[in-house]
Amino acid sequence: MAALDSSQLDLLVKKLNLDNQALILEVRDELANSGNQHRIDLLNHEPGDSGDESLANTLADFNMARLDRQVQGLRDLEAAFLRIKNGEYGVCVDCEDDIGFTRLQAYPTAKRCIACQQRREKQDAQEGHSRM
Numbered sequence: 001m002a003a004l005d006s007s008q009l010d011l012l013v014k015k016l017n018l019d020n021q022a023l024i025l026e027v028r029d030e031l032a033n034s035g036n037q038h039r040i041d042l043l044n045h046e047p048g049d050s051g052d053e054s055l056a057n058t059l060a061d062f063n064m065a066r067l068d069r070q071v072q073g074l075r076d077l078e079a080a081f082l083r084i085k086n087g088e089y090g091v092c093v094d095c096e097d098d099i100g101f102t103r104l105q106a107y108p109t110a111k112r113c114i115a116c117q118q119r120r121e122k123q124d125a126q127e128g129h130s131r132m
């Protein structure tokens with residue numbers, strides 16, 4: 001289990017919930033502007049009362065490039081909530097070290113410690129470069 005105490009975890013969960021709500025509002029705006037009223041209806045359920053279909057999956061079904069970032073954000077949040085549920089939150093998925101409260105405050109959905117994230121980004125940049 002992560003080296004977070006319960007008050008730190010509380011704080012991060014609150015932050016994740018706020019981010020989640022903000023993102024859902026953003027998506028609603030996006031959909032309202034696009035005139036997809038029937039899609040907006042999909043969003044009008046309370047979080048957590050849906051069946052097996054997650055919001056991110058529902059959104060991923062429509063092909064709107066501008067929603068990509070929001071969908072990715074919702075997926076990150078869902079993944080973070082899942083890790084909290086499983087007691088894996090705050091632990092780096094690569095090296096299993098503690099991610100650290102300071103980093104989680106800045107990036108509550110972080111799933112890697114700074115060292116692994118930087119290594120990852122460097123790899124991605126190099127791969128991106130070689131494709132050019």
Ligand SMILES: [Zn+2]
Nearest residue numbers: 092095113116
């Ligand atoms: Zn790590």
